[in-house]
Amino acid sequence: EPEVTQTPSHQVTQMGQEVILRCVPISNHLYFYWYRQILGQKVEFLVSFYNNEISEKSEIFDDQFSVERPDGSNFTLKIRSTKLEDSAMYFCASQHGAQRGTGELFFGEGSRLTVL
Amino acid sequence: GDSVTQMEGPVTLSEEAFLTINCTYTATGYPSLFWYVQYPGEGLQLLLKATKADDKGSNKGFEATYRKETTSFHLEKGSVQVSDSAVYFCALIAYSGAGSYQLTFGKGTKLSVIP
Numbered sequence: 001e002p003e004v005t006q007t008p009s010h011q012v013t014q015m016g017q018e019v020i021l022r023c024v025p026i027s028n029h030l031y032f033y034w035y036r037q038i039l040g041q042k043v044e045f046l047v048s049f050y051n052n053e054i055s056e057k058s059e060i061f062d063d064q065f066s067v068e069r070p071d072g073s074n075f076t077l078k079i080r081s082t083k084l085e086d087s088a089m090y091f092c093a094s095q096h097g098a099q100r101g102t103g104e105l106f107f108g109e110g111s112r113l114t115v116l
Numbered sequence: 117g118d119s120v121t122q123m124e125g126p127v128t129l130s131e132e133a134f135l136t137i138n139c140t141y142t143a144t145g146y147p148s149l150f151w152y153v154q155y156p157g158e159g160l161q162l163l164l165k166a167t168k169a170d171d172k173g174s175n176k177g178f179e180a181t182y183r184k185e186t187t188s189f190h191l192e193k194g195s196v197q198v199s200d201s202a203v204y205f206c207a208l209i210a211y212s213g214a215g216s217y218q219l220t221f222g223k224g225t226k227l228s229v230i231p
Contacts, residue, residue: 043205048217
């Protein structure tokens with residue numbers, strides 16, 4: 001069964017360093033998302049991406065964050081200068097075009113980011 | 117804004133016990149409601165959903181009924197198995213008229229089932 005894959009599964013970085021989290025969505029999906037969950041808190045929406053541009057973003061997704069689909073298969077989240085409060089589990093998700101607006105997303109297993 | 121509140125975990129049950137995980141929500145408009153599950157080492161996956169009041173979603177022996185009067189969507193299973201050990205997330209999507217389609221999640225409830 002097709003699945004969303006994320007790398008790395010766990011990354012430890014120093015505050016101020018740049019981090020890139022990678023995702024390979026399901027191949028025929030058109031909508032892509034990043035969510036995050038800080039330990040003990042709710043899963044929060046960061047950004048959605050369609051047709052090579054951001055379609056929606058939350059207040060969390062400030063200038064330190066960027067997303068890209070560099071090669072038609074990968075979908076990346078970059079944090080330019082990490083802060084301690086960026087420590088979280090980051091989930092990538094994708095969605096088939098026909099499921100747009102249904103709430104039915106396919107998620108990866110997450111990338112845990114630890115900022116020291 | 118929209119929000120989801122689910123019972124705090126972790127929840128530990130013996131095999132064949134009855135499971136209830138409470139979930140309540142606040143939303144503008146007419147939300148669809150979901151339960152997602154994350155098994156160890158895997159991504160979140162949709163477990164069940166309900167799109168309107170009084171609908172019952174069901175899958176793998178789990179059920180949840182959309183109760184508009186109590187703004188609730190409690191997850192139940194009559195007899196849990198060790199393989200049900202996972203983190204369960206309640207979520208909603210509401211159509212605000214502004215084209216907003218992102219899911220709003222709760223914190224998740226970790227369930228451990230012991231033999």
